Amino acid sequence: MSDPAPSPTREGSRAIVTALEEAGVTLVPSVPDTWIGWLMEELRRSPRLRVIDVAREEEAVALACGAALCGARAAVVMQNAGLLNCGAVIASLVQLYRVPCFFLVSYRGDERDPVYYHAPKGQRTEPTLAAWSIRWARAAGPTRIGGQIREGLAWVEEAGAPFALLFSAEDLA
Amino acid sequence: MTPPRRAWLDVLVAGLDPRRDLLVAGLGANARYLPHLGVPVPHFALCDAMGAAIPLALGMALARPDRQVTALEGDGSLLMSLGTLATVAAARPANLTVLVFDNRHYESSGGQHLPAVEVDFVAVARAARLAIAERLAGADELAGALERARGAGPALFVLPTRYDPQEPIPPYSERPDEIRLAFRRALQAPGAGSV
Numbered sequence: 097m098s099d100p101a102p103s104p105t106r107e108g109s110r111a112i113v114t115a116l117e118e119a120g121v122t123l124v125p126s127v128p129d130t131w132i133g134w135l136m137e138e139l140r141r142s143p144r145l146r147v148i149d150v151a152r153e154e155e156a157v158a159l160a161c162g163a164a165l166c167g168a169r170a171a172v173v174m175q176n177a178g179l180l181n182c183g184a185v186i187a188s189l190v191q192l193y194r195v196p197c198f199f200l201v202s203y204r205g206d207e208r209d210p211v212y213y214h215a216p217k218g219q220r221t222e223p224t225l226a227a228w229s230i231r232w233a234r235a236a237g238p239t240r241i242g243g244q245i246r247e248g249l250a251w252v253e254e255a256g257a258p259f260a261l262l263f264s265a266e267d268l269a
Numbered sequence: 270m271t272p273p274r275r276a277w278l279d280v281l282v283a284g285l286d287p288r289r290d291l292l293v294a295g296l297g298a299n300a301r302y303l304p305h306l307g308v309p310v311p312h313f314a315l316c317d318a319m320g321a322a323i324p325l326a327l328g329m330a331l332a333r334p335d336r337q338v339t340a341l342e343g344d345g346s347l348l349m350s351l352g353t354l355a356t357v358a359a360a361r362p363a364n365l366t367v368l369v370f371d372n373r374h375y376e377s378s379g380g381q382h383l384p385a386v387e388v389d390f391v392a393v394a395r396a397a398r399l400a401i402a403e404r405l406a407g408a409d410e411l412a413g414a415l416e417r418a419r420g421a422g423p424a425l426f427v428l429p430t431r432y433d434p435q436e437p438i439p440p441y442s443e444r445p446d447e448i449r450l451a452f453r454r455a456l457q458a459p460g461a462g463s464v
Binding site for chain 1: 317320321327332359445
């Protein structure tokens with residue numbers, strides 16, 4: 097089973113780009129998946145965002161921390177598989193040094209995902225975030241995701257902590 | 270004779286310029302030495318997060334193109350995250366230099382050997398298309414290498430480093446909050462440029 101074709105409207109993807117731009121994000125380190133690939137088409141069109149393609153997700157986290165320490169804003173974009181890779185760097189860099197770090201995570205394997213092999217990751221994502229003491233939210237659709245991003249970015253700055261916004265394909269449509 | 274770590278660090282610190290340099294140290298001996306070396310530039314030392322120093326420095330280099338960022342990394346840490354060299358090469362930060370301390374040991378965890386193969390980090394870095402990748406023979410070559418790499422990176426220099434199990438490496442002496450706040454204060458200091 098494969099992912100369905102992306103929606104031609106992409107209202108949610110454009111809302112994400114606008115929210116990131118308006119919040120002053122300039123760097124978007126990322127490892128792609130299919131859904132993120134759709135989002136990337138919009139992100140790469142932005143003259144104010146620089147997408148940084150990284151080889152592995154832990155690098156994206158460290159890169160975002162380096163930017164934050166220098167007063168810049170980044171948004172880490174990865175699949176939940178990548179998030180599950182990042183436990184050590186989140187604990188030993190983001191949380192240990194209390195660095196703001198905002199994650200935009202494609203939520204594969206939840207009830208909205210038609211692809212069967214993502215299901216085990218989906219079942220473990222929210223319990224893992226809870227175990228790692230990471231605040232998170234599910235995206236609430238294309239019309240609300242922009243506001244959620246702005247709130248999430250403001251929160252990480254205040255808290256000096258990570259926040260993950262989990263999105264599905266329908267949030268990009 | 271293979272230089273000791275302090276020989277490399279002393280040359281590095283002596284050449285740092287507060288107006289233009291930033292320094293990142295990966296976990297282990299380099300991070301433990303930094304508070305004792307009178308480092309005159311904003312610096313950030315990791316006490317954990319093995320493998321994170323180079324991408325952390327990359328984020329700084331991209332956020333502050335007006336600064337030359339130098340990352341100190343161990344051979345074991347780099348071996349854990351070799352793919353990061355491709356990430357660095359793709360991002361093309363002209364202002365990033367990586368110094369790899371090559372002593373074939375996990376020094377900070379008790380001196381265990383790395384996997385028993387001599388990895389040619391210069392060859393790996395060249396294969397990843399870094400702009401500069403060289404192995405230095407002695408500490409007297411470091412100052413010139415750093416100057417050559419300034420604004421011409423990304424650069425990687427492998428520093429052959431003597432492993433001495435009796436070396437009195439100081440313990441970690443700064444807390445993470447102190448390190449973060451000191452880094453931010455140093456970046457915002459008069460003459461250092463605002464963030």
